Amino acid sequence: MRSIWKGAITFGLVNVPVKVYSATEDHDVELHQVHDEDGGRIRYQRRCEVCGKIVDYAHIDKAFTDGDKTVVITDADLKALPEERSREIDVVEFVPSDQLDPIMFDRSYFLEPDGSSPKAYVLLLRTLEQTDRTAIVHFALRQKTRLAALRVRGGVLMLQTLLWDDEVRVAEFPALEQTVKISDRELDLSAALVDSFADDFTPGDYTDEYQAQLRRLIEEKLAKGDAIDTEATFGHAEEEAGGGEVLDLMEALRRSVDRSRTSGANTTPAAAKTRKKPAQKADAAPAKKKAKKTATDPGDQGPEIRRQA
16 A cells, blocks of 8 residues: 555644555446447547647646636645645544444545654554544645544554535435324334344445446456347346335235244255345356445335335
8 A cells, every 4th residue: 555645643742653545445447438439538638718728737727716706726825725734633632432423434544653663653542442532633635624533443543534514414304204103013023124134244245246247247358359248147127126016014024024034944044144135147147245235226116115026
């Protein structure tokens, strides 16, 4: 990994020099646009609307436009801002870790001790572990003032940038303001259904099946040229959507619990865990486990519960 930033965590008189690394990476296959007739790469030009010339990045500045006025902001202007020049991660306060709402988390970074001795780094790390608190910090990165949570993960300090309070929307849905009656029996059946699917979360058990299929498609095209039956590779999503008669909520919960209990009685724990995965089509390559749902099921038309076709 390559560090993207260097600075120091400061609280009181304590100064902890650190290097900052991105903690996550994108695993998606990178695709680009080409002309369908000859495969030529499609390029976009940075053309000035005033003079019509194509402009190099070296001659491009940022700007703010308000009505008829345009204010040009140069790189020198941005670097002159006090916040941008700061190389300190200032601790504002230490808060109970459970007070942080996950919706506020944005990007994650690992921190490595920078210097001849990691003692101050380890001291801060152990203090956070012992007190079960998270440090709220303030710093500047890439021309933006950031608010972040400093916590311990896997024996290292992690910095997670936070959204500002006015960046988190308030969910206001009229449908939820209505009075909805839920019977004790419905709640019991729903809880039983949840219990039948209960397990410990292991991130490695899940794969991005779309990206796996895309990679297989690319490999097959490389091996066979363009003579590939993509329909046979991916199947028909419409067939999986299915129709069926609509059941009421109580009946759907009862049948789900009964089916789960019946299947569980005839399988080992490992087999039962496999049973939770959605069925694979015969012509699709086997997946490691169930993939994240990345798109809305075309058969899902609302709150109605449909019987499996």
